[in-house]
Amino acid sequence: DTGVSQNPRHKITKRGQNVTFRCDPISEHNRLYWYRQTLGQGPEFLTYFQNEAQLEKSRLLSDRFSAERPKGSFSTLEIQRTEQGDSAMYLCASSLGTGLAGELFFGEGSRLTVL
Amino acid sequence: GQQVMQIPQYQHVQEGEDFTTYCNSSTTLSNIQWYKQRPGGHPVFLIQLVKSGEVKKQKRLTFQFGEAKKNSSLHITATQTTDVGTYFCAGPLTGANNLFFGTGTRLTVIP
Numbered sequence: 001d002t003g004v005s006q007n008p009r010h011k012i013t014k015r016g017q018n019v020t021f022r023c024d025p026i027s028e029h030n031r032l033y034w035y036r037q038t039l040g041q042g043p044e045f046l047t048y049f050q051n052e053a054q055l056e057k058s059r060l061l062s063d064r065f066s067a068e069r070p071k072g073s074f075s076t077l078e079i080q081r082t083e084q085g086d087s088a089m090y091l092c093a094s095s096l097g098t099g100l101a102g103e104l105f106f107g108e109g110s111r112l113t114v115l
Numbered sequence: 116g117q118q119v120m121q122i123p124q125y126q127h128v129q130e131g132e133d134f135t136t137y138c139n140s141s142t143t144l145s146n147i148q149w150y151k152q153r154p155g156g157h158p159v160f161l162i163q164l165v166k167s168g169e170v171k172k173q174k175r176l177t178f179q180f181g182e183a184k185k186n187s188s189l190h191i192t193a194t195q196t197t198d199v200g201t202y203f204c205a206g207p208l209t210g211a212n213n214l215f216f217g218t219g220t221r222l223t224v225i226p
Contacts, residue, residue: 033213042203042216043158056213091157100146100165101207101214106157 002026004107006092012113013082020078021110025094032075033104034067035091043091049075050098082114119206119217127223134194136220138187138204145207147180147187148214153200158216161189161202194224 005024013019025032030051035043046065047057051072064082069075079086089111093104118141128134138147146165150158162171164180164187171178177190187204201221205214 031212035216040221042219045213045215048213050212093158099212101148101212103148103160103163104150104158104205104214106159108157 004092004094004105006090006107006110008110009108010111010113012115014115015084016081018078018080019082019112020076021090021092021112023075023077023092023094023107025074025092026096026105027073029094029096029105030072031095031097031101032069033093033095034075034077035093037089037091037109038087046077046090079112082112084114087112087114119204119215121202121204121217121220123220124218125221125223127225128194129225130196131193134191134198134222136189136202136204136222138189138217140185140206143184145184147184147204147206149178149187149189150203150205150216151200152203152219156200158203191222194222196224196226198222199224 007022011019032049034046037043045058047067049069052069064080067077089109091106091109093106095102095104121138148163149161151161152158162178167184168182169180175192179188201219203219204217208215
């Protein structure tokens, strides 16, 4: 399978715990995006990498959220001190390009439930 | 801040009827993309429009980008049950290379 891979697919955690999600993009894609989606809503932009550089981060994103893409390949999204409001589907997407955002290829997502 | 709104939020149609969803941005968009998300699935790219007034067709789907590049529409002719899902438009924030998704239109097709 050469698509975008995310794991874990499901994570249940207690409030206050830290969680980490991993995304493996399509191998030749230089751009990687993280989105959050809650039921009935559109994907909400969190952050975006071009190669290993984090170029944009949502101003609405709490300091408890951090993302890395150390070698310009896979990426991790960590949420510290989780809150119930963090419960959502976390979507990763990748694309190829250097100019305007092109077609995004999404992974299946990682669903987080914070108890 | 910049907003991308879609109407309607929900649409129920009988199979065979047409369907249209509208996307409106508060600012001019350099381009607009459309995605479809099936229930329980992830967004899947449908098309990208770049030019003012552009119209593109994919079988029963017709996509338009407004002359002012602030609105777009997706029209489905003779809906089928396979068209069920939520349709999102998405455009980049001003000067950015990310994609800001609209609120989506959830389509239900009644057989």
